[in-house]
Amino acid sequence: MADKNTNKNKQRPNLGNFRAGAKPPKFNPYWIYGIVIVLFLAVQYFSFGGGPVETNWQEVKNTMVKNHDISKIVVVNREEAQIYLKESSYEKYKDKLNKGFNAPSQMGPHYYYTIGSVDTFEENLRNAQAEFAENEKITVEYKTVHNYFSEILSWIFPFLLIIGIWWWIFRRMSKGTGGGGGAGNIFSVGKSQAKVFDKDSRVNTTFKDVAGLSEAKQEVEEIVEFLKNPSKYTKLGGKIPKGALLVGPPGTGKTLLAKAVAGEANVPFFSMSGSDFVEMFVGVGASRVRDLFKQAKEKSPCIVFIDEIDAIGRARGKNPNMGSNDERENTLNQLLTEMDGFDTNSGVIILAATNRADILDRALMRAGRFDRQIHVELPDLNxxxxxxxxxxxxxxxxxxxxxxxxxxxxxxxxxxxIANVCNEAALIAARNNHEKVGKQDFLDAVDRIIGGLEKKNKIISKEEKKRIAYHEAGHATISWLLEHAHPLVKVTIVPRGKALGAAWYLPEERSITTKEQLLDEMCSTLGGRAAEQLAFGNISSGAQNDLEKVTKTAYAMISIYGMSDKVGNFSYYDSTGQSDFGFTKPYSEKTAELIDAEAKAMIDEQYQRALKVLADAAEGHHQLAEKLLEREVIFGEDLEQIFGKRPWQKDELPGNGNASTPEIGTEEKPKDVTQL
Structure with a gap:
């Protein structure tokens, strides 16, 4: 085995710090400048004349002058004396001189020392040669030498330093201006920051990776098909839409759908965010719009995708800094002109995505710019x-x-x-050392996402825990006994997030909601406070979240849905977001008083109804609360054992009937949350 290892080591080349298969670093043109500077410094410090050895006047006087070894002395710049030895004396001092590359030439200079002042130097030399004959005295020469490199550098260096700092600052500024990757200097700050995907850089996402969204996919597939086969549509006289706007709640797949278009289309695809147009410099946004469409025209037919277009598409004249020259409005004006201005943009199709279509400018939404609005809604069951x-x-x-x-x-x-649920379930399974991801892991993941992190160590007194149990049992009881309330799935008094207790429901998937359904849900929401009033004779602050929901529902029923007989069939809500109701209400003070009175009457009526339902089912409510205190978590099967099966129950209870397995489902956060 040792021989084999030795052979392997012999065969393996010594790569030093380089990994096997690693590519060598790319050549950088700045390396040339570095090499030139190093060579220049080398020439300065290691001149071809060699380097003299430093000495002092005492050694020169007592040795060299005394023994008549000096041929001449050259005073350079009135500061330094350079000693030139005679040829006959060179061998005597050879061992003391520098060796190798820096050794002085035989012609000299061989030594040097600092003289201090010329007068002192001349006096010392005169005294040292007082007894010498005239022909034996040393020749002295005076020479001025200019160091042009140092002089030039002393003048230029401050300017180079200022220019370097300026260049570095603006390079950093331009690099931080956009995600698309500009040229990296101040002169490219007005260039488009869009990422370009073409035949050289393709996106791997396709329509197969986009689940659901069948109608939306059909719309964008038609755009891709037109770019691939335009004659199919143009021979009938049709024109492809210039733009399509993807509208929908966050997380529904708008950007993913655009990525699929980039993966399917065999044409260049420009991708950027609306915020990439916004910059600290005035006029940069409009310049980037012009540059984007200039590049798109050069590569047409192509697709331009602008994500979160509401960053620049907000309705003009409604920004907070009114009266100023708003950069966003200038950018929007340029975008409107490029999309459908005097100049034509044939072959350039605009895709945009937003979840705030209500605040977009009307001019942006009109036909000829965004001809199609593709609504990407929350997914249904299938x-x-x-x-x-x-x-x-x-x-x-x-x-x-x-x-x-x-x-x-x-x-x-x-x-x-849903992607978050799957990932969270895998993390929970790994945390619990499971070999596979099971059903319970997914249910715990849904719990974690809806209710927050479980806090079993939170300190709660017995009195508070009992109040929370009766509060949550009140919600569960009324929701079970009312026909139109959502069927309850799980009730817990284990703290999660900010909530001290929560109730989960499985709401019906319905497109419209009747007045009776809203009133039943309102009554169920008020069941927690009503349960506290009946069980303890007083109320607490734990119903804050319930009251917020009930108040919003009541005002919506009266002022938006027109479900009040006294107010009438009026809706004071503008779903387009283009109204001018920002500073004044669209109704009189008398109507406002009527709305307030109607909302109060509606809430009071449902609260009294909740009290009556709980009073009639007091025994069942008490059993449910005690069971909740004992087990901390109960399910729909426990309510069926206490109150019996709901007569209007259409389907079986969700889940497999196992009380130890929580079946959780809700539209958003828990319907009823007890908070302090």
Whole structure:
């Protein structure tokens, strides 16, 4: 074995610090400047004449002058005396002189020393040669030598330093101006920062990676198809839309859909964010828009994608700094001109994404600019199933995990939420040393995302815990007994995040909501405070979150949905976001008083209704609260044992009927949260 290892070591070349297969560093033109400077300094410090040895006057006087070894002395710049030895005396001092590359030539100078002043030097030399004959005295020469390099450098160096600092500062500024990768200097600050994807740099995302969104994919697939085969549409006289705007809540896949377009299209794809146009310099945003469309025209047909276009597309005249020359408005004006101005942009298609379409400028939304608005909504049950299939591919799943089960437990989840659930479940499984990701890991992940981190060590007194239990039991009881309230899935009094207790529901996936459904949900939300009033005779601050939801729901029913007989069929809400209601209400003070009175009456009515429902089911409510105190977590099966099956229950309870397995699903955060 030792011989084999020795042979291997012999065969392996010595690569030093380089890894096997590592590429050598690329040549940098700045290396040339460095080499020139080093050579120049070498010439200065290691001149071809060699280097004399430093000495002093005492050694010169007592040795060299006394023995008549000096041929001449040259005083340079009235500061330094250079000693030239006679040829016959050179061998005598050879061992004391420098050796090698820096050895002085035989012609000299061989020694030097600093004289101090010329008068002192001349007097010392005269005294040392007082007894010498006239022909034996040493010849003295005076010479002035200019160091042009030092003189020039002393003049130029301050300017070079200022220019270098200026260049470095503006290079850093221009590098930080955008993500697309400009040229890296101040003169390119007005250039487009867009990333270009073409045949040399392709995106691997395709439409197969986009689960759901069938209608949205059909719209963008048509754009890609037109770029690939335009004659199919133009022969009938049709024109492809100039722009398509992807609108929808965050995390629904708008940017992913644009990436899929880049992966599918065989044309150049420009990608940038709306914030890339905004800069500290005036006029840079408009300049970048012009440069973007100039590049797009040169590479047409092509697609330009602007993510988060609301950064520059906000309605003009409504920005906080009114009256000023707003840079964003100038950028928007240039974008409007480029998209549908006097000049034509044939072959350039604009894709944009935003979740704030209500604040975009009307001129940006009109036909001829963004001809199509593609709404990317939250996925339904079937689309969530497809999204789960995509994100479950890299996970090692247990056999008990069913995609249909996971899709039912996550109503209201976006694609990003589902990706987060899958990743969190894998992390939980690894934390618990599981070999595969099981159903319980996914349910814990949904708990973690909806309710927050579990805080079992939070200090809560027995009285507070009992109040929390009765509060949450009140929510659960009323939601079970009312027809239109969402069926309860799980109630817990284990603190999570900021909440001391929470109740999870499985809401129906419905497109519209009736007045009766809203009133039942309002009554169920008020069940926590009503339970405290009946059980303890007083109320606490734990219903703050409940009251916020109820108040918003009541005012929405009256002033937006027109569900009040006294106010009438009026809606004082502008869903387009283009109204001028910023400083004044769109109704009179008398109407405002009426809305307030109606909201108070509606909330009071549902609170009294909650008190009555809990009073009629007092025994069941008490049993449920005590069971919650004992176990801390209860499920829908426990409510069915106490109150019986709901007569209007359409389907079976979610889950497999195992009380030890939590089945969780909700639209957003927990419907009922007890907070202090």
């Amino acid at each position: 689309e969530r199933r497809d999204i789960f299939k995509v994100h479950l591919r890299p996970l090692k799943l247990a056999e008990e995990v069913e995609v249909n089960f996971l899709a039912k437990q996550t109503p209201g989840f976006s694609g990003a939420d």
